[in-house]
Amino acid sequence: xxxxxxxxxxxxxxxxxxxxxxxxxxxxxxxxxxxxxxxxxxxxxxxxxxxxxxxxxxxxxxxxxxxxxxxxxxxxxxxxxxxxxxxxxxxxxxxxxxxxxxxxxxxxxxxxxxxxxxxxxxxxxxxxxxxxxxxxxxxxxxxxxxxxxxxxxxxxxxxxxxxxxxxxxxxxxxxxxxxxxxxxxxxxxxxxxxxxxxxxxxxxxxxxxxxxxxxxxxxxxxxxxxxxxxxxxxxxxxxxxxxxxxxxxxxxxxxxxxxxxxxxxxxxxxxxxxxxxxxxxxxxxxxxxxxxxxxxxxxxxxxxxxxxxxxxxxxxxxxxxxxx
Numbered sequence: 001x002x003x004x005x006x007x008x009x010x011x012x013x014x015x016x017x018x019x020x021x022x023x024x025x026x027x028x029x030x031x032x033x034x035x036x037x038x039x040x041x042x043x044x045x046x047x048x049x050x051x052x053x054x055x056x057x058x059x060x061x062x063x064x065x066x067x068x069x070x071x072x073x074x075x076x077x078x079x080x081x082x083x084x085x086x087x088x089x090x091x092x093x094x095x096x097x098x099x100x101x102x103x104x105x106x107x108x109x110x111x112x113x114x115x116x117x118x119x120x121x122x123x124x125x126x127x128x129x130x131x132x133x134x135x136x137x138x139x140x141x142x143x144x145x146x147x148x149x150x151x152x153x154x155x156x157x158x159x160x161x162x163x164x165x166x167x168x169x170x171x172x173x174x175x176x177x178x179x180x181x182x183x184x185x186x187x188x189x190x191x192x193x194x195x196x197x198x199x200x201x202x203x204x205x206x207x208x209x210x211x212x213x214x215x216x217x218x219x220x221x222x223x224x225x226x227x228x229x230x231x232x233x234x235x236x237x238x239x240x241x242x243x244x245x246x247x248x249x250x251x252x253x254x255x256x257x258x259x260x261x262x263x264x265x266x267x268x269x270x271x272x273x274x275x276x277x278x279x280x281x282x283x284x285x286x287x288x289x290x291x292x293x294x295x296x297x298x299x300x301x302x303x304x305x306x307x308x309x310x311x312x313x314x315x316x317x318x319x320x321x322x323x324x
Contacts, residue, residue, distance in 0.1 A: 005040075008035055011059060014027065017280065029231055030059060044226070045209065049213060063095065074174070106153060114134045141162040162196070177208075225242045233316065249294050256269050286302075
């Protein structure tokens with residue numbers, strides 16, 4: 001397992017909701033999810049809004065309470081760590097959040113925001129050392145020295161996201177979870193931030209989990225891709241394999257909706273009927289069967305297992321069960 005820096009095994013994140021005086025139900029945001037992330041690679045997670053991908057990213061960072069399952073970071077089980085042991089893990093795994101304005105303290109300057117993790121983890125020993133380290137991080141992400149004492153509201157959205165990236169890099173992590181880091185930005189700024197993340201990932205040999213609903217963005221930056229639907233993975237493969245040979249009907253439908261920048265070419269759109277079922281009361285069997293154009297009788301009652309169809313290509317679908 002040395003090749004995998006992060007592993008999740010049957011990970012569950014359930015949120016309790018009160019449905020009556022003596023009754024509780026649960027929103028099954030992440031429901032028995034297993035995956036591995038190779039060291040030094042970019043693992044993209046895609047899916048519709050509400051499928052649980054952001055919750056999954058926060059759970060592996062231990063920012064959300066885990067209901068069940070295990071998370072291993074560098075071979076160490078971090079699922080139940082707390083206190084000083086959990087704080088030590090923070091130096092290995094960091095997160096870049098979707099909304100750069102909401103994730104930055106408006107009362108703190110750029111220096112204070114980036115310097116805070118250095119101070120919390122005792123990585124510098126004087127104000128001068130901290131300032132030099134913060135300036136180096138700012139230059140690394142494309143910010144200027146004169147912006148050191150400005151506040152978040154004085155920056156554009158793209159610049160604020162660069163501050164968030166600098167803060168994540170401050171503790172020299174091995175893994176960064178980027179939760180839709182460009183979805184709130186203009187298209188031209190998206191390209192700049194994506195190129196910055198790709199550059200930093202290669203220069204620092206980072207492992208990056210990149211979460212997005214935009215399949216074109218994920219294709220640009222990822223080495224491997226996992227597709228989520230209603231709290232579960234439905235398919236995972238190397239990027240080129242997944243985009244050239246999608247196997248799950250849901251993946252095929254998502255890829256068919258990607259616009260082609262050529263007026264003479266058109267994708268054959270695969271329409272999906274109906275809406276995403278409730279995560280409180282998901283369908284029995286395969287959760288996608290209520291919208292699947294290839295639904296079989298077994299799909300309605302039996303949850304599909306993980307089928308390996310080639311090297312590093314897995315699909316959760318009864319269509320690839322040899323018995324069917």
